[in-house]
Amino acid sequence: MTQQRQFISKQEAKPPFFVGIDLGGTNIKMGLVDDLGRTLSWLTVPTHVELGGEDAARRMGQAVHRVIEQAGLRSADVARVGLGSPGTMDIPAGKLVVPANLKGWEHFPIRDRVAHHARLPVTFANDATAAAYGEFWIGSGREFHSMVLLTLGTGIGCGIIIGDLLLDGEHSHGGEFGHTIIDCDDDARTCACGRRGHLEAYASATAVTHRTHEQLSAGRRSTLQARITHGEELSPLLVAQEAQAGDDLSREIIFDTAKYLGIGMVNLMHTIDPNGILVGGAMTFGGHASDLGREFLARIQCEVKQRAYAVPADNTVIDFATLGGDAGYIGSAGIARGDYLKESPSHAAD
Amino acid sequence: MTQQRQFISKQEAKPPFFVGIDLGGTNIKMGLVDDLGRTLSWLTVPTHVELGGEDAARRMGQAVHRVIEQAGLRSADVARVGLGSPGTMDIPAGKLVVPANLKGWEHFPIRDRVAHHARLPVTFANDATAAAYGEFWIGSGREFHSMVLLTLGTGIGCGIIIGDLLLDGEHSHGGEFGHTIIDCDDDARTCACGRRGHLEAYASATAVTHRTHEQLSAGRRSTLQARITHGEELSPLLVAQEAQAGDDLSREIIFDTAKYLGIGMVNLMHTIDPNGILVGGAMTFGGHASDLGREFLARIQCEVKQRAYAVPADNTVIDFATLGGDAGYIGSAGIARGDYLKESPSHAAD
Numbered sequence: 001m002t003q004q005r006q007f008i009s010k011q012e013a014k015p016p017f018f019v020g021i022d023l024g025g026t027n028i029k030m031g032l033v034d035d036l037g038r039t040l041s042w043l044t045v046p047t048h049v050e051l052g053g054e055d056a057a058r059r060m061g062q063a064v065h066r067v068i069e070q071a072g073l074r075s076a077d078v079a080r081v082g083l084g085s086p087g088t089m090d091i092p093a094g095k096l097v098v099p100a101n102l103k104g105w106e107h108f109p110i111r112d113r114v115a116h117h118a119r120l121p122v123t124f125a126n127d128a129t130a131a132a133y134g135e136f137w138i139g140s141g142r143e144f145h146s147m148v149l150l151t152l153g154t155g156i157g158c159g160i161i162i163g164d165l166l167l168d169g170e171h172s173h174g175g176e177f178g179h180t181i182i183d184c185d186d187d188a189r190t191c192a193c194g195r196r197g198h199l200e201a202y203a204s205a206t207a208v209t210h211r212t213h214e215q216l217s218a219g220r221r222s223t224l225q226a227r228i229t230h231g232e233e234l235s236p237l238l239v240a241q242e243a244q245a246g247d248d249l250s251r252e253i254i255f256d257t258a259k260y261l262g263i264g265m266v267n268l269m270h271t272i273d274p275n276g277i278l279v280g281g282a283m284t285f286g287g288h289a290s291d292l293g294r295e296f297l298a299r300i301q302c303e304v305k306q307r308a309y310a311v312p313a314d315n316t317v318i319d320f321a322t323l324g325g326d327a328g329y330i331g332s333a334g335i336a337r338g339d340y341l342k343e344s345p346s347h348a349a350d
Numbered sequence: 351m352t353q354q355r356q357f358i359s360k361q362e363a364k365p366p367f368f369v370g371i372d373l374g375g376t377n378i379k380m381g382l383v384d385d386l387g388r389t390l391s392w393l394t395v396p397t398h399v400e401l402g403g404e405d406a407a408r409r410m411g412q413a414v415h416r417v418i419e420q421a422g423l424r425s426a427d428v429a430r431v432g433l434g435s436p437g438t439m440d441i442p443a444g445k446l447v448v449p450a451n452l453k454g455w456e457h458f459p460i461r462d463r464v465a466h467h468a469r470l471p472v473t474f475a476n477d478a479t480a481a482a483y484g485e486f487w488i489g490s491g492r493e494f495h496s497m498v499l500l501t502l503g504t505g506i507g508c509g510i511i512i513g514d515l516l517l518d519g520e521h522s523h524g525g526e527f528g529h530t531i532i533d534c535d536d537d538a539r540t541c542a543c544g545r546r547g548h549l550e551a552y553a554s555a556t557a558v559t560h561r562t563h564e565q566l567s568a569g570r571r572s573t574l575q576a577r578i579t580h581g582e583e584l585s586p587l588l589v590a591q592e593a594q595a596g597d598d599l600s601r602e603i604i605f606d607t608a609k610y611l612g613i614g615m616v617n618l619m620h621t622i623d624p625n626g627i628l629v630g631g632a633m634t635f636g637g638h639a640s641d642l643g644r645e646f647l648a649r650i651q652c653e654v655k656q657r658a659y660a661v662p663a664d665n666t667v668i669d670f671a672t673l674g675g676d677a678g679y680i681g682s683a684g685i686a687r688g689d690y691l692k693e694s695p696s697h698a699a700d
Contacts, residue, residue, distance in 0.1 A: 162512065162515075165512075165513075168623075170496055170665075171623055171666070172623070173662045174622055174623040175621070176623075179620045181532055181613050182534045183534050184609075184613050202534070263534050266530070268621070270523065270526040270530045271618070272517060273519020273520055273522070273526075275520045307531065307545055309523055309543075311438060315520075316521070
């Protein structure tokens, strides 16, 4: 446990309470939220993937009680725990399948093991879907009936909400949108998953670094070259800094990324036609707070306008997400709340 | 009115009854079905687009009563009418927007005008979604919880069902899947809608004809050349006949079509992850009844296996639709039945 921050106090909070867990390959973030999605307490613990699923489940169980204690509450005050995990997974079975970022945890029955150690009922969800639900519940998506959250990082996460329903898919593979094909050519870019033409191979942080490297290797002039020569590592952050300083190549790389994302969004619009598509994650180029972030968003919107049918083009909101790294645990808690309401309709009618 | 055919008799039928209308650019097909989706009577009338929406609504109203009479029933026996229409449309408003195949009917309030003339309540739906619902209710999709129907014709129609819910989209543009981008290159093929890289520009009947013509113009040898020289028109049917006779180019064109469809299906699987994806419409190359149709399906399945994640690849059913040209009116009736059940929960509990 390293950090904690108090958002609202126990006195202000509206029961019942839920604990949301955002399980990642490096850290596990966890928060206790009230019935309105407001955080009372939160903490982060290292995942220690190498120690295996059972060890992590035990430590998650302990941390659930620590986060409850931090909020000044008791275990009995918590109605349910939500656990958002990276895939692949089998959601109805509560098991991981072959999770790329949790090596050695294959087929681990994580939902029931966390429930055992936390001594609380656990709802199991995909982490990208959980983050989308967080934005849908209390973030930039709270006015939407249906929405998509694209999380830009090493890969491209995607969570889809249609109405109040999470689109888990019939085989827990809904929202693997980073792995949809936007280039059917035989020589299309190769994705980290080994297949060709995937959106993720064009628009993830990995892809940004790769495309920049390609251009530099081909002899394109750029102020990036000097920074790399001075020992800095090529990354979307470095590209963003040089773009802000006016470097042409860096700007081109970022705006091409916007183009590819726009193409992906049109595909979402012409398939599920949501109210809005939000962009979150580590690679938002500063978001609304920066000129570069705003231009990145504008370029995405422009690509969508050119490529989508007029009605969805004019009516689909395309914006940044607002909850940042908290979306995952808040959404996991929100999904747990959904299950709780299904079981306790009297509360829903309040 | 030209044809009629009796499927089951009034005595065998289970009330309540529904009339489904499948409105097309050339013909309007209409059927009276019982509570189990079985057809008692049906008929087809010409659309006469040039006479305008109000004239067609009046004739649809008359035809509704004719189809009821044919079944030996009275208007009071019919609980609701379902109207499936080509887009673009505004489903909640019951209006057409800019329907490509119904020129001059822009913004026509078709739902309420048909209801007025038929003197029955009308449920309004997208025709591709209606056809999908037909297959979902009583066709090849009846075992599925969620599914997609791709209808291959001049364009590519797409209807999506998730659970019992029709994916209309928030702006009535869900399932415009023919217009998703599978080739992001600037020189990608141009779709009939004017935009580039759409699935429809690669895998519709129009695309098959176009790609074949391109190859012939480039000097590719094919037995198609002789038939065209003899005055026959190039079409997917001609290509299918020559493919069956062993013509290499014709076979290549059809199997490339399977490849593009496979790519589209992977995108559906990695977005909404349905139980199954069905292929219907005029261009199924004979379907299960022909060697060519079966090979076409096998090639689609093979492309999907190579490109999709293992779990959806192994578990998603890819097959032909079974209701043919009846899917539209049966599905429209089924969607009307859904609305009726929502209004009359006592019936639903039977």
